[in-house]
Amino acid sequence: MLMGVVYLGCIPEPLPIENLPKLTPKLVVSSQVLPGVGLVVLVTRSIGALDAGENANPEELIAQIAITDATVVISNTTNRDTLLNLGNGFYGGITNLQESAIYELQIENNEFGKVNAFTTLLPFVGFEEISADIIYNEFDSLARIRYTFNDPPTENFYMINVQRYSATQQLTSLLNPRIYTKLMDDKEFNGQTYSETFNVLFQEFLPGDSIAVSLTNISQPYYNYVKLRNDSRFGFSEFASEPINFPTNVKGGLGWFTLHTPDIRLFELQEDQ
């Protein structure tokens, strides 16, 4: 008993870890083709490791890191367009992107100088059929997704995402949102129609919940990058797990310049009839 009292009373103060190196801030690039809208590029700066965590306010975070004075140019062999500054680090406007063309993105600003990246606009691959409902097992109510799509007769890589969606979504849930991501290649169904049914694991859904399901035809380097992110999810903590230098295709910066066009479908879940 005495030992226990002494043990509980004398737990020592933690020791600080000092002399942490500071990352030289870098320019970060993200891009997305929005169906029916065009290309949007997000230009931000990197931040210190201990400056923000999962509880940070996403709006405040974006405001802190957004680069609003950059010149963003996208070009291929025949065209060159300067994107409009949409505010808060977003630049966009171009709509006439050509499938299978190689594009270069150049970004320049006073703080970081120039960075650039290359990518190819991949063909759009969308759902031929898709449905989503709720199934019940002994413990949970899960979202079940059934889908079909036609795979082009080329080497392709796909990403399927399922995320809870709400018109009144809490801002805090937009930072590191819980997204269920499936990655696959088409080695076993190249050039064929592919169908699958899967359950969204480790999230409970109720009738009336809304979800967004997307299918995206992605490049192999981006597939490898997302796979690396997915595999590291088994780490106990990114801050104390195996160090990973995530790849980037941005020369002189961080992030990814991609020209993927997702097929996004929204569902309000109901029980399987």
Place this chain on the structure above:
Amino acid sequence: MAARRTYIDKVVSALGESLPYYFYDINTKIILKPTQHDHIEIGHYSGQDVLNFVREARDTSSNFRFTSDFTIANSTQTFLWKRKWKNQTNAVLNVYRTRFNYAIRNQFEDSRLFTDSDITDWGAKYTLQKTVNNKWEYTTGWETARHAVSPNVISTSGEIAQLLESSATRAQTSLENSLFFQADGRWKEKWQWSAGIRVSTAWVDNTFYSNPEPRLAIRYTLNETAALKASYSRMAQYLHRVSSAAVAFPTDIWYPVTEQVKPQTADQLTLAYTKKLTEKNIYLSVETYYKSMQRLIGYREGTNLFLNTDFEQQLIQGKGNAYGLELLIKKEAGKLTGWIAYTLSRATRQFDELNNGETFLARYDRRHNGSAVLNYALTKRISLSSVFEFISGSRFTPVIGQYVVPAPNLGGVQLIPVYAPVNSVKLADTHRLDVGVKLFSKPSKRYKSEWYIGVYNVYNRATPIGINIEPNDDGSFRYEQPGLFGTIPFISYGISF
């Protein structure tokens, strides 16, 4: 025969708290002397660390419960036979079996995730030692070991099986054999030498490796109280320990050499000076060493070892070196006895696939390592003791930056970490002071006893056991290392008869 079990978990439980960890071990030995020339020992050791973690749902009316059981077990059985032959020849036969295994059992609702790893060795070693004359003797023999390795078996069922299928790393059996010969002798009055060669081999599947392992040690007596020593040795290793670079887990994986994974080798040089101050019973030693290692094991960035059964393709091999200076002063007689030791060292690694191919400090590059153990006999029945230990923090690779990218389906943003160069940051130093006093029973008594009373970790400094991220008041965060045990007074009583 000896057995022990920790009981701190029971003490903490009695106070209403939970410490779901304990360990126990059993050690037995039988010694037989069938003849005056034969000495036989049969031994057994087994021990187990047990961690049982249960987390109930907040809603006590629900059946939700997460359980995690983690056990690590070791067992060793040995047979030792020493025989004295005629003509100053001695033989030793050692036969052993060892087993190390761990098992993790996680269960949540209908999901089960079981992980098992096992390595079992059977081995034998025969050594023959003969004294030829008063100038030299030799030792020769052979050794064999069979390693049966099942590095990682993952079994899943329930919901989690849709995410992670059951799988197993291919079990492997490797056979190691070696022959060795060593001669020890004197030359003139001042030189002592020891020279040997060991030829080791390993056979796994259809792959065969062999390595010569020469060694040489020389001692030159400067005078009655001082000597110089120098040595060289080469070692080969055919079983690799694959461990996390960032987090120390007891679940490290053992993996034998294969066609792709080559044996590790190391060359070591040492140089030492020793001096004895006879009148004061003080012994001094200064030693320096240099070690060069080849084909060290590492793994590619992003490799998930924990739930991965196909990690051989992720293994990489590189090189490293280590060098240092060791100082020792020891006093073995008089009222004050003990020793003070200090080591200054540096260890580096280089892998083409890591850290952009640049050399980096090893995880256990702990620059300063010192200890002072002192005992002072106040009287014949009372002695004071103190132990001070200091060791520099080990190295780790922190996250030094983050950047934001949109989530893959545009439903938010994700924070992506940026890491510092590998092992570029030193963790907190570890040091502590223990003091104690021993009270011995009267020498005339038939039964001898002693009381030992003291305090462990007098100034309550944390002995780090991990790394935490803690929030600051301004919304930022800081790294810190928590400790498990602080100041602990102790009292023990021993009796011998």
